[in-house]
Amino acid sequence: MKLTRFIFCILLAGSALAAFVPDASKTESVITDTERRIGRSRWYPVEGGNRVLIPYERGEYDSARFSIEPRAWDHEHRDACGEHIPAMTFCYATEPEQSYILLCAGCFERHVAPKQQK
Numbered sequence: 001m002k003l004t005r006f007i008f009c010i011l012l013a014g015s016a017l018a019a020f021v022p023d024a025s026k027t028e029s030v031i032t033d034t035e036r037r038i039g040r041s042r043w044y045p046v047e048g049g050n051r052v053l054i055p056y057e058r059g060e061y062d063s064a065r066f067s068i069e070p071r072a073w074d075h076e077h078r079d080a081c082g083e084h085i086p087a088m089t090f091c092y093a094t095e096p097e098q099s100y101i102l103l104c105a106g107c108f109e110r111h112v113a114p115k116q117q118k
Contacts, residue, residue, distance in 0.1 A: 004101065006092040006112060011102075013087035015056040016072035019065055022049040030062045039100075080107035 017034065021027055021043075034054055035041045044051040054066075055073045075084045076091075079101045085091050092108040094101045103112065 004098060004112075005095045006101075006103070006108065007095055009091060009093050011076055011085050011087055011089050011091050013071040014073040015068050015070050016053040017056050017061055017066040018069045018072060019052045019067075020046070020049055021052055025049075028065065030065050034061065034066070076102050078102060078104050078107055080104075080111055 019031055021031065031052060031054075038054050038057065040055055042053045044053070053069070053072055056068055061068075071087075074087045077084050078091075080103055083104065085102065085104055090105060092103045092105070092112070
């Protein structure tokens with residue numbers, strides 16, 4: 001079994017692709033396809049629909065449907081406990097070649113550090 005390796009890092013605020021999805025409408029394929037490709041999104045209820053944010057990773061995007069909002073991706077959710085980690089917080093993430101897992105320092109100390117010491 002391959003050991004998952006973590007690196008100590010600081011979570012930075014990132015840009016996000018932003019779009020508005022009206023209530024009672026079928027979500028456009030450009031939004032669902034982008035969500036699927038990136039793997040993460042946030043939906044915020046606003047009057048008349050939802051404001052959708054998807055992390056912008058410097059790739060191509062549909063500029064007719066999305067705008068870029070600098071620093072809008074301002075937190076992440078911890079994979080172990082589900083709480084959020086605000087930007088500019090130290091945390092642990094898997095090394096780049098592995099599946100992405102993000103842990104706060106507390107979860108790392110409880111779930112990973114004891115196994116690394118064996």
